[in-house]
Amino acid sequence: MKRGKWLLAFAFTAIIGAGTSQLHAASIVDEWASVKAPPPPPVKEVTLDPKTTALVMADFVNPICSHYPRCMASLPAAKKVLEAARAAKVLVVYTSIPKVPIAAVMPELAPQGDAPFVQAFTDKFLNTDLEKVLKDHGIKTVVMTGVSSNGAIIETSSEAALKGFKVVVALDATSAATTYAEQFVAWQLVNGPVISPNITLTTSDMLKF
C-alpha cells in the first residue's frame, strides 16, 4: 500500500518532469491555443504609374472562384480595380491553373483583346513566361487580385517580390476559403523575411492609377 503510493508519487513526478521538458522543446502545435493574432498590418493609399504597373487577375475562373463564396463576394472589388486599370491603360494579366482555359474567367471580369494569360499552380512564375511578359512591358509594380490568398496570392506575390518587383495587394479583391487564411496571409505578406520590403497592402478604394 505504502509502496503503491510511492510509485504513484514517482509516476506523477515523472509526468510533471516530462511536461516541463516538453515546455522547453514545445512545438507550435503544443502552443497553438495561446498564440494570438498580431494587430492588423497597415493598409495604405497607393497611386501607381500606369506605364510601369500590371494588374494580375489570379484564378478568377469557374470552378475555382465560383467554388469559394468569399471569392464571389470579392468580384465587385475586383471589377472596380479592373475598370480603373483599363481606364488608365494598365497592362492586365490573367492566370488560371493547368487545363482551365482563359474562357473560364468569371464573366464580370472577362478579358478584353489579347490579354496575356498564364497557367500554373500557385506560383504563376514557375514554368510560365510571366516574368518575360512583365519585363517586356517595362513593368516594375504588380497589383495582385484573385484567389486564393494562401495559394496564388502569397506564392506569386512573394516570387514577384524576390524577382525585384514592387507588389501591391488589393485585400478586398483577394480571398480564400476562410477569413483565417486571409488574415495570416495579410500578415505574412508584410512580415515575411526579404519579401516584405517590396509588398504593400491596400484596398480597391485606396488604389489609384
Add this chain to the structure above:
Amino acid sequence: MRRKVSRVFTTIALAAAAVGMAAAPAFAGNVIDDWASIKTPPAPQLKAVTVDPKTTALLMLDFMNQNCGKRPACVASIPAMKKLLMEARAAKVAVVYSIIAKTTTADVIKDVAPAADEPHVQAGPDKFLNTDLAKILKDKGIQTVIVTGTASNGAVLFTASGAAMRGLKVIVPVDGMSAADPYADLSTAYTFATAPLVSAKSTLTKIDMIKF
C-alpha cells in the same frame, strides 16, 4: 472525353484543396475590418511518417548563427534537429543545406553543421530560385523532402511550397522549423495542413514521428 474531364477535376481538386471548406462568411469587406473577430482554428493533426531513405532528402535551411542564433525558438530546436540529422545520416539520407547571401557554411551552428560531402545552396527564402537545388535533388533521385530550418514564414514556407509545385512530397516537422514570432510558426503550420496544392503534397509531423 470522360477521362479528360476527370483529369480536369483532379487538377482543380489539387489546386483548390481547400481548407476543409469550412463555412466562411461571404462579406464584401476586407480582412482588416474583420481582423479582431477572426478565430484561430483548431491545431492541425500531426502524422507519423516513415520515409524511404533512398528517395528522401533532409533540407537544413539557414541554420547559421546569424539567423538561427538570434531566434530563441531556433536555438531551442537545435537538440531535436541534431537528433534528426544524426538519424538521417545513419540511414544514408541525402542532406542538403542552405545559407543566405553574405554567409558561408562555416556560419552554420556547430551541432548541426554540414559534413564535407553535403551540398548547399545560397539564396533568399525560396531556395529553388536561381540555384541548382532542383538539379541536386533530381540527380539524387529525390521524391520527398523533409524541410527544416528558419524562418518558418520564409525559407521553410517558400522552399517547401516550391518543392510541392515541382512535384516533390514534403514533410514538415513542426519542431524543426522556427521563426522570430510564434504566429509565423502557427500560420506556416496551418498552411502545410490546409493551403491549396501545398497541403495535398505535405505531411505535418514532428521529429519523433519521423522514421527512416
